[in-house]
Amino acid sequence: MKQILPIVLAGLLGGSLAAAQGSDDAASPIFIEGEVDDLSQFVWQNRLVVIFADSPNDPNFGLQVEYLEARIDELDERDILVLTDTDPSVQTALRTKLRPRGFMMVLIGKDGEVKLRKPFPWDVRELTRTIDKMPIRQREIRERRTLQDN
Numbered sequence: 327m328k329q330i331l332p333i334v335l336a337g338l339l340g341g342s343l344a345a346a347q348g349s350d351d352a353a354s355p356i357f358i359e360g361e362v363d364d365l366s367q368f369v370w371q372n373r374l375v376v377i378f379a380d381s382p383n384d385p386n387f388g389l390q391v392e393y394l395e396a397r398i399d400e401l402d403e404r405d406i407l408v409l410t411d412t413d414p415s416v417q418t419a420l421r422t423k424l425r426p427r428g429f430m431m432v433l434i435g436k437d438g439e440v441k442l443r444k445p446f447p448w449d450v451r452e453l454t455r456t457i458d459k460m461p462i463r464q465r466e467i468r469e470r471r472t473l474q475d476n
Contacts, residue, residue, distance in 0.1 A: 356401055356407055357391075358410075359409075359410050361420070362419070362420065363419050364419070365419075365423075365438060366438065368407065369438040370436050370437070371405070372407045373404060373405055373406045373433065373434065373435055373436055373457060374409055374432075375394065375409070375431065375432070376409045376424065376431070376432040377391065377408065377411070377429075377430075377431050378411050378414075378420075378421070378424070378428075378430045378431075379410075379411075380412070380414050382412040384428075386446060387410075390431055390447040393447055393448070393449055394450060396450070404454060404457050411426075414426075424440070424443075427445075429445065429446070431444045431446075431447065432444075433456070433457070435460060435462065441460070
């Protein structure tokens, strides 16, 4: 009986920890898994980072997700949503439009246009620097400063 109790407690605590982590993910819905048929719903609302891989086990895919999760606040500040597609056997609308070959990371601006394609993982620092140079982002920064000054 003494040997079973620690196992049961570990299971209960592990389950509550997983539930707590799951609630954190639900609080910041930046990552969207599954098929998104129409990207026009995001135009002028969000920038998109689309990550393609031939498998969720692709090391580049795992590294890219790790990079993004590590600095999720910076993504949120720039209105970024992350879409993932790791099943090349299903010809989704995203795959048809963007035509990835293996791993690919794509940045789509708020105007709905492809701004960047990379065949390897990109650090959030590099990604945010690229976004911060864009005219729409520059306007957002100016507007935020004006609001803070008032």
